[in-house]
Amino acid sequence: MNESRAAAHEHNRRAWDRLVDSGQRFTRPARDEDFRNPLQVVDGLGWLGGDIRNQNVLCLGAGGGRQGPLYAAAGGRVTVVDISRAMLELDRQVALERGLELQTVETSMDDLSMFDAAGFDIVIHPVSTCYTPDVSAVYQQVAGVLRPGGVYISQHKQPASLQADVLPTGQGYLLAEPYYR
Secondary structure, eight states, rough: HHHHHHHHHEEEEEHHHHHHHHHHHHGGGOGGGGGGHHHHHOTTOTTTOOOOTTTTEEEOOOSSSHHHHHHHTTOOEEEEESHHHHHHHHHHHHHHHHHEEEEEEEEETTTOOTTTOOOHHHHHHHEEEGGGSHHHHHHHHHHHEEEHHHHEEOOOHHHEEEEEBBBBBTTTTOOOOOOOE
């Protein structure tokens, strides 16, 4: 790994660990009500066909106790990759509390070399490519671990949507974050 890539990874690791320590909104685990219909919560548009039982699911940059545990509760065999130890610890805590099985791997999403080729049926990639120094490396890694015919869902945001609260109110989605910090 080159020096600038390693520096970016370390910077992001420390930043996300600090965000967990401060309870920042994107580091909060899934709520009890989310587990009533977990697949609906994480796949409201039905892109995964309504049933992921016994499918190998890889969640990239998805620590924090939300996506991975919800996919596991929906029946997937889940592996969560995150660069932050603290984010992965939230996943482990939620899994333990709810009796769920999931594997956590501390690595960057641009290095998935520890996984078998074509070993995943589904790759879920919440908003996180903005934290990698080379997005094309992420896509190359995903192509290597996703089975032929598998499903890859990659989410992206733009500045205004990152300002909006994650839950709607009676007035819609309210701006909860300043544009500049």
